[in-house]
Amino acid sequence: MEAMDIYKHYFSKYKLLFITAISCVFFEAICDLLQPTIMAHIIDEGVKNNQLGIVLKMGLLMLMITGVGACFAATRSVLASRVSQSFGADLRYDVFSKIINFSEVSTDKIESGSLITRMTNDISQMTQFTNGMMRIFFKAPITCLGSIILAMMLSFQLSLVLFATVAIVAAFIIVSMKLSYIRFAKVQLAIDKVNTVIQEYLMGIRLVKAFGRYDHEERKFAYENSDLSHKTVSTQKVIAYFSPLMSLTISIGIALILYLGSFLFGWGDIEVGKVAAFINYMAQISTSLIMITNVFNVFVRTKASSERVNEVLNSEEDFKGIKQTIKDGSWELAFENVTFAYPEGSGLPSIKNLSFRINRGESLVIIGPTGSGKSTLVWLFLRFYDVEKGTIYLNGMDIKTIDCKTLRDNIALAPQKSMLFTGTVLENIAWGNPIATREEIINAARAAQADKFIQSMPAQYESHLGQGGVNLSGGQKQRISIARALVKKAPVLILDDCTSALDAVTEAKVRHGLKTLDKEKTIILITQRIGTAMFADKILVLDDGKKVGLGSHEELLHSCETYQGIFHSQIGRDLKVTNNG
Known part of the structure; x- marks a missing residue:
């Protein structure tokens, strides 16, 4: 108007x-x-x-x-x-x-x-x-x-x-x-x-x-x-x-x-x-x-x-697709020849002709140098932006045909920057699922390794958090953010480098706890850590928006130069680490 x-x-x-x-x-x-x-x-x-x-x-x-x-x-x-x-x-x-x-x-x-x-x-x-x-x-x-x-x-x-x-x-x-x-x-x-x-x-x-x-x-x-x-x-x-x-x-x-x-x-x-x-x-x-x-x-x-x-x-709203229900199927996610450049950016593609596939119950780690397009994949999957070329599929359906709300209801996200709201710890975790029971909230907190420090707080789950969670440490905020994503009980879980403030032991416990609530959950992890990537079912290696490697840890150590460089910079050239190590 x-x-x-x-x-x-x-x-x-x-x-x-x-x-x-x-x-x-x-x-x-x-x-x-x-x-x-x-x-x-x-x-x-x-x-x-x-x-x-x-x-x-x-x-x-x-x-x-x-x-x-x-x-x-x-x-x-x-x-x-x-x-x-x-x-x-x-x-x-x-x-x-x-x-x-x-x-x-x-x-x-x-x-x-x-x-x-x-x-x-x-x-x-x-x-x-x-x-x-x-x-x-x-x-x-x-x-x-x-x-x-x-x-x-x-x-x-x-x-x-x-x-x-x-x-x-x-x-x-x-x-x-x-x-x-x-x-x-x-x-x-x-x-x-x-x-x-x-x-x-x-x-x-x-x-x-x-x-x-x-x-x-x-x-x-x-x-x-x-x-x-x-x-x-x-x-x-x-x-x-x-x-x-x-x-x-x-x-x-x-x-x-x-x-x-x-x-x-x-x-x-x-x-x-x-x-x-x-x-x-x-x-x-x-x-x-x-x-x-x-x-x-x-x-x-x-x-x-x-x-x-x-x-x-008159501003543009979230993309509206055909309001059809996502059928409970394999929860297969696929990118086919996807190319994308940010509308208000430099005009150069952040993602270039990318194709990969992940099945239900699998865990996929996306790793690569800074600026390689890792987080961009998440924004495209959530339809914050639409791709210029190519197609993204969920359960065999082009996500452009799915209404944004329906699509996002089936995805849980723990973002790179943990954002908490003014209110109690319980309210912040339940924010991911307002109808969740107290037991479900506590179970999600335990899986995210947050229950222990929450129990030590004066009012425990009723403890009040300041705006943005200013009275918590970075690691504590990340664990509450992960618990909030877990309590949503979505079939697809995305963790966008949300364990960067955690030590290796706590991160390993979180990784183990992710499967305790739902073993059929499809998990996508964005990380810079080889120690996290090596335990995933599949690892997607990006460099300058391009796929330069896709496979297991052992396969990429022998076939992907970029992955080898990241591994050697973090673990060392003489240390051999396997999926069992």
Whole structure:
């Protein structure tokens, strides 16, 4: 949808309330417009002719109209608040739901700091605009137009001054809008950068401390903060320059009306009450024009925010396949002539014409130098990205024909970087399977060699973890991450170098525990360790995205130069290690 179509989409939910609020605004404006005309009658018919009855009658009518207008004003304020807050809540929910379903391509395009700004600052701006639109934004043009029409009816000669004044102010508004729009868009981008700097610092706070990079981080924040300040000042300068010019133009117009009105009164072409009413209408017009100026300034900023939010809503979601059930078969995984390059990357393929096959119950280790494409295979299997050439099969089915949720429900992942959430240990492990029993959670923890250290914690499985598991060591976080993957009980388990913080003995126990819960589980391990690879049923060796070896440990020691190099660098040229060793 287009940026401003967002409002049409959401307002359809609150059509009745919206129409009622706008109706209240219209009748409130009518009540305001009637008062100068009534005042003219009081002066010209009551005061001039010394008719107290007319003064009292018209004064009472004026009070009644003011009271009715106040009732309309109160009603539209309540409705405006209700509709705008509901609009903001619905929009935030939909944007968050969209972000949850982001494809990796969308995630790569929009930084997390920018997403936070769009979820908070931009949507708040849109919510305020919605509230203002129903409270005052519609009232200003109605009051302005109505005042012009009623002023013309009082005196056509004085209306010529009014037309000239309105035309000049309208020109100022148009120029102000054009200058403001670009600046407001830059302000929002500057807010993105400030949020990104803060977020990066908070995520890497320990690294900053370890390297003593406080000064660098302060300078980086100072630069972005100063840039935001300068862009905001630049935007405010436009308003600061044009607002006084418009006020001056309106004041000159009122002075000219007073000057010309005195001549017309002397010539008998207009009465005092009508001149007073005309000045009141001119005051209403001036107030409305200033309000319209503010409306356009807010509109320009809101338009920039709407386009940014709309970019999120129109972003690419996870790939949708045909929603068919994966049949419980051999759970065979196969890559056939797969080639892939990251969409936002260098354009060079990370995987090149790769083919291999793994059967149910087998364990496959993927090993190779840094940057050889090991983790990329995992992202392709999980359909975070789609392959450019070739096909990936699961149980003989092209994974492009399987809905992402269905596919991922059958895969458990322990990622390279252990990510834990605020909550208890039990909640973090159960995150992999919310309906898992306590016994199943404990069994998964035991298999992952996490039960022992969990039992030593003060509240054991009810112990509270800070954000990201900051109160745990790297090895402890990895073991909880593995337990979370195991408790999912998916037929395919992927361990993406998630034992790097474990010692050799603990890793061997984890490796043994993987088969204790389900001996038919298909296991894919990504590792840099020969000691881990040598115990797998199959080892896939990658180098620069290409398959340079596939087989058992013994086979690769004799046939794969890359594997031999890794083995010799870790174990030694003179030490012979076999699968039994």
